[in-house]
Amino acid sequence: MSLDTPLGPGAEFDMIREILARLGARATGIGDDAAIADVPRGESLVASIDSVVERRHFLRDWLTPRELGYRAAAAALSDLAAMASRPIGVLVALTIPDTWRDDVLSMADGIGDAVDVAHTxxxxxxxxxxxxxxxxxxxxxxxxxxxxxxxxxxxxRVYVTGRLGGPGDVLRRLRAGEAAGPHRERFVHPVPRLDEARWLAANGASACIDISDGLLADLRHLAVASGVEIALDPERIPCAAGVDRDAAQHSGEEYEIVVTTPDRFDGFEFERRFGLPLTEIGAARAGSPGVTVGGHGVATSVGHDHFSA
Amino acid sequence: MSLDTPLGPGAEFDMIREILARLGARATGIGDDAAIADVPRGESLVASIDSVVERRHFLRDWLTPRELGYRAAAAALSDLAAMASRPIGVLVALTIPDTWRDDVLSMADGIGDAVDVAHTxxxxxxxxxxxxxxxxxxxxxxxxxxxxxxxxxxxxRVYVTGRLGGPGDVLRRLRAGEAAGPHRERFVHPVPRLDEARWLAANGASACIDISDGLLADLRHLAVASGVEIALDPERIPCAAGVDRDAAQHSGEEYEIVVTTPDRFDGFEFERRFGLPLTEIGAARAGSPGVTVGGHGVATSVGHDHFSA
Incomplete structure (x- = not known):
């Protein structure tokens, strides 16, 4: 949308105008009852919706408003990476308490940062x-x-991008009331692996999921959906500095991706292109759908759950 | 998604499974990180996002949970009607307090009712x-x-569908702590004018908006966006039974549509097809972008504003 979008008077429209001014060229076409976009000819539309709620998903002092806006949009964009899709755009619904009104434009900056990173x-x-x-x-x-x-x-074969455990380490520290620690930047600025996923899809990937609930939990989703047993080799899990393998397996909100392939990926070429390791961590086999770690079954209660007591 | 979608364990997934069971065939394809859908060849994608928040947009005793779910989805679908678009589907993000958990399945029923009405x-x-x-x-x-x-x-020429004022009458009564009155059904079950809008588009409509903020406020949005003055003839406004013209002009949450056309519409044919009146209420002319009523200018502060004091 352009800055001169004709909106009516009123505080709500004033705030929308300010947000749009802040987003500039990163928000386009707004001002009608709905947005209009094109889906490339022959391609399918891919769509997902995701919410973050204060006190349920984060506490206010964990993140700056700009980081919060970035993180909300980047996490949602990660679902497009999981589908090896190219972004068309995002729609954002904000619910703003009075105590956050002065932070809305900074949040918009963060949303703008995320759409920039995703080229959308x-x-x-x-x-x-x-x-x-x-x-x-x-x-x-x-x-x-x-x-x-x-x-x-x-x-x-089963591969994972990046090194795991940073966001989990940060969350553990923040929940304990400590400083965020050495992996704060990795936590506040997750990068949706959009280009990486499309490269992997073009190079023979058979299935993919992004790690939002933790490696084990999300591997289990993939294993059950595919009807295979995934044997994870814990020795191979790429860990962030100072994070042990057990913590890395359970670390959520990573927004790295797990992919499977009947062939092999060229991890050297992947790392050269994306500056990110691609690590083979296990294999799928016939068996009871689920995950085994080092030959042992995994209890089913893994990952986090917004509604558990 | 099918009922046997493989989701992981946990209270959140249990509730999602229950919702999906309730929606049955009205929810399909769920279970991946994102949904996949097709946009008909040659058509543009049209997308909009809309929120309703308890105590800001409604009070709990105004609506049953099923009506609430219906109304939220139907109001959002009305934005597709305003663009004369055919629905592809909806994505719904629910934030559920403990005090509403027992009502979630009834809300899902209402969302299902709305997607049924919209054939999506x-x-x-x-x-x-x-x-x-x-x-x-x-x-x-x-x-x-x-x-x-x-x-x-x-x-x-400017036309409007239906008869206006029912939802405004209900809201006025509810806000005064009274019973909802004779137009309750019209308030709780707005019908997105999807088929009507596509017929109007096919029959020469030049612009369209749905009435969410009130006839005057939304006409003004259309007039300003089009750069025309719209002269509204207040004598012609089709009013719901017992509602006066002034109230009908300001009644929000109607989800009727206003359309303009350089020609005429066949109101008789429209009413025969859709069982709904289509009324010519004014005309666009060169002038200061905005709305005049019976020859008089309209103050700009019309419609409702979620952020006004």
Whole structure:
């Protein structure tokens, strides 16, 4: 949208105008009842919705408003990476308590940072007052052949991008009331692995998922959806500095991706292109759908759950 | 998604499974990181996001949970009607306080009712705990030539669907602590004018907007976006039974649509097809962008504003 979008008078529209001024060219086409975009010919539309709610997903002093906006949008965009999709744009619904009103433009800056990183834009939004801050992001993308969780077959190798455990380490420290520690930057600025996922899809990936709930939990989702047993070799898990393998397996909000392939990936070429390790961590085989670690079954209660007591 | 979608364990996934069981065939394809859908060849993607928040947009005793779910989804779908678009599907993010947990399945029933009315489906969702109930709905649709607010030109006639004032009458009564009155059904079950808008677009409509903020406020959005003055004839406004013209002009949350056309619409044919009146209420002309009523200018502060004091 342009800055001269004709919106009506009123405090709500004033705030929308300010947000749009802040986003500049990163928000386009806004001002109608709905946004209009094109899906490349022959490609499927890929769409996902994700919310972050204050006190449920984060505490206010963990992140600056700009980091919060970035993180909400980047986490949602990670779902497009998991489908090996190219972003078309995002729609963002903000619920803003009075105590956050002065931070809205900084949050918009952060959302702008995230759409910049993903080479996409804000297509639309909604602004409501409320007692509780929440950011709900819908991501829209496209792909000729979106990667699914269900595509792994027995014999496939299992790979993961990056090094795991940083965000989990930060969350553990923050929840204990400590400083965020050495992995703070990795926690506040996760990078949706969009280009990486498309490269992996083009190079033979059979299934993919992003790590939001933790490696074990998300591997289990993939294993169950694919109807395979995934044997994870814990010795191979790439760990962030100072994080042990057990912590790395359970660390959530990583936004790295796990992929399977019937062949091999060229990890050297991947690292050369993306500056990121790609590590083979296990294999899929016929068996009871689920995950084994070093030959042992894994209890099913892994990952985090917003509704557990 | 099918009922046997392999989701992991945990209370959150249990609730999602229950919601999906309730939605049945009205929710399909869920279970991956993102939903996959097709946009008809040659058509543009049309997308909008909308939130309702308890105590900001409604009070709990105004609506049953099923009506609330219906109304949230139907109001969002109305934005597709305003663009003369055909729905592809909706994504719904629910934030659920403990005090609402027992009502979630009834809300899902209502969302299902709305997607049935719109001949569409739930493509994806997100469930979070929170202190404040909110429902954020993203609607996705498609059209060859989406109608915009900005397409009216001087000389166009202005039409409105339905009869106005019912929802405003209900809201006035509810806010005064009274019973909802005779127009309750119209308030709790607004019908997105999807088929009507596509017929109007096919029959020469030049611009369109849905009435969410009130006829005057939304006409003004359209007039400003189109750069025309719209002269509204107050004598012609079609009013709901027992509602006066002034109240009908300001009644929000109508989800009727206003359309302009350089020609005429066949109101008789429209009413025969849709069982709904289509009324000519004014005309666009060259002049200061905005609305005049019976020859008089309209103050700019019209419609409601979630952020006004």
């Amino acid at each position: 834009r804000v297509l639309g939004g909604n602004l409501s007052a409320g007692d509780e801050l929440s950011i709900t992001t819908t991501v829209l993308g496209s792909a000729f052949a979106p990667l699914r969780r269900s595509g792994a077959t027995a014999g496939d | 489906r739930v493509l994806g969702g997100n469930l979070s705990a929170g202190d404040e109930l909110s429902i954020t709905t993203t609607v996705l649709g498609s059209a060859f030539a989406p109608l915009r607010r900005s397409g009216a030109t001087a000389g166009d």
